[in-house]
Amino acid sequence: MRIEIDGAGLITAVKPNAPSDGAEIAAGPVVPTLPNLHSHAFQRAMAGLAEVSGAGNDSFWTWREEMYRTVGEITPEDAQAIATRLYVDLLKSGFGAIAEFHYLHHDKSGALYADRAETSKRILAAAEASGIGMTLLPVFYAHANFGGIAPHEGQRRFIHDVDGFERLMGELGPACGQAGATLGYAFHSLRAATPEEMNTLLASLPNSGPLHIHIAEQQKEVDDSIAWSGKRPMQWLFDHMPVDERWCLIHATHANPTEVERMAASGAVAGLCPATEANLGDGIFEAVAYRGRQGRLGIGTDSHISTSVAEELRTLEYSQRLRDERRNRLADGPHRSVGRDIYDAALAGGAQALGQPIGAIAPGKLASLVVLDGDDAFIDTAKNDAILDRWLFALGDRAVRDVMVAGQWRIREGRHDQDETINAAFKTAIRKLARH
Template sequence: MARHPAQRLFAEQALLPTGWAESVAVSIGEDGRIAAIEPNQVPTAEDERMTGPLLPAMANLHSHAFQRAMAGLAEVAGAGDDSFWTWREEMYRTVGLVDPDDVEAIAAKLYVEMLKGGFGRVVEFHYLHHGADGTPYADPAEMSLRILSAAQATGIGLTHLPVFYAHANFGGAAPNPGQRPFLHDPDRFLALIDRLLPATRHEGAELGYAIHSLRAATSEEMRAILDAAPVSGPIHIHVAEQAREVEDCLAWSGRRPVEWLLDEMPVDGRWCAIHATHMTAEETVRLAKSGAVAGLCPATEANLGDGIFPAVDYLAAGGRLGIGTDSHVATSVAEELRLLEYGQRLRDRRRNRLAAGPGASVGRTIFDAALAGGAQAAGIGPQGLTVGARADLVVLDGANPFIAAASGNQILDRWLFALGREAVLDVMVAGQWKIRNGRHDREEEIDRAFGRVLTKLK
């Protein structure tokens, strides 16, 4: 990790793992990690004083960066019942038009938006590997290297997950033409991971891998990769996102997707089950007890009409969860957490569904859960304002009347349920400020490159 000058921040209010504290001094070492936290201090002349409450930045546990460029392009009604499967055709069109320069430009724009939305790290579930006709680039890792470059340019923390994808449906069905840019066999996929090991180390990124879905890989392919992959990082998989996926899995195996996954694969704390929307009560408890994280993307799940995750029952069973922005129709911590809670309210026709108990703050409950689950799914150590953690921090706008008049958990509830991304003022990643006063220092350059891509996709 790069070395930076040691520094000390001072905040009137800060969210620590033990709760809100006042007059907090946070010392950050040259390695970008928190060296000391001291509540009830008096600021010194050398301290950098925060202009609003100080909180930990969140890890975004699920991203397909290139899809940010198509946000808003699939909102025209088709001739039949629109669904994930009709949306996917627009996604394939986008894939057929973008090249490595475009993907890097899209990712850089997205990562700036994530930072401004309160995320300090992104877990990139990256399956766009080849050219439009399926031909690998001269460097088979070209597209992944562009993701690493975008993360480096913007300063966001990155956990990179190259994705194995080989089939169109359960049982090893032949892929369709739109899937050609995604495809690998196990040997080529393992070679890709080998190629990325030194690159991710050089860029200070974490490396794991993903299986796209039970539709996209046979059990034999999954086991071959699990046995041979030379990394100990996180393992992610899409599972049980759509009702049709459940029906197809039952027809193929006689079991539901989450049931099959838990029966057949060594699911533990390294794993993240993305979406897991359609589960029985038994599957919900089993996933909760497995130690895996449920990776929830409420804005995308709503946009695609996927359904509502059983979060009330899952948390009651001790389950771990985190949030991601997936297709990036939203890019902020507040919007994803708000929709997570609101989905439960709409289904149950009751309020305050995910609060830890009577008198508990909904905002605090879901923020804490997503902070811990996101760190686990990203394969990083303790996340938060704690000694030894990376200094990934958010400063909310203390001049905003909603924030200025709030204290303690009211701050989170105001941010998440009354304000949103407008409340995020400054964001630090690994001890370096990346967003100051709501702006990134490379924003104009990044916007110009992104604008050229959007013009190409019209």
């Protein structure tokens, strides 16, 4: 199979049974890189530090206090170093593009930087240094809970009013254009934005580009939503917002059968983050029922407790098995490969959620490709869809050899060409944070 790529990194032709004259021969099977639809890059700095039990029943809400402590100390330079190393690690596992759900906007006091887009530009710089594809999602975050409750001290670095957020978006259009990044935006959650604020921004910002929101991640959020509006968060969202293919609903863990049906019918993407959801004890998304209604889904690494394509997809499938006490839950029918079906679903949903021409080896798509290690005995002896099953369920990251993004090799034989420099900056940032 010959894949022809132009100078802009787009695939121009895919030719079976073609001669190899003048072409580079891949060192193993080639598949599309997976889009990563949900990231809080700065949270990678605290990975593994919230695994000590507290005085009571630990949950997302107790984990969040550790996150606030970490975020309170991160400088823009730290954020860039952490994000750059994270993005390289994600590339090495087979991700090729990321949607950065970015809400670390302001300094430690909550004040604007001299450049209000300072931290967003640091994310763009991290993407450029690593070579990962970027969809930047500045996050509107204004309140602590439903009903416009005032934010508390731990949230001060995240907070915008509508006017300030519109100004930020205006500055990021040119910055993303220059960096070759896609620009969308996000509402943090129904807890953090009032209906009036959401409607104002929907009317004032461009009606294009991805639009993401956290929704129904924890049972407490569902209970608080009912107390506020008489409706569950997913129910309220579909009753009051124009949810369509542009939207990505992050987590959607606590969706009842009616909400699963509405979400699938809307064309929105369910943004699942299985390793983080498992780490936080959020619950299990009803992926079997959702896929049974042709619902669209994609995968994110969220808090980056894991940075692995294989671990995320395996955790998604295994969560359904544990709940249902059955095997092979997300295959699309009898005699189907689970690995192939969940990889294909995450490719399509991720590409939609990122708003980028990725997720397939086809003309008109970006040449973002993973080369699996053809020297590995498991890969060498596997055929067709069994290659994906071996990678995702047996081998994990060590199967990934080379990674191309938009026609440029970023990972070669498991290494990035700037590994030493990137690792040194990351170590400096982590050492500084560890002293606090």
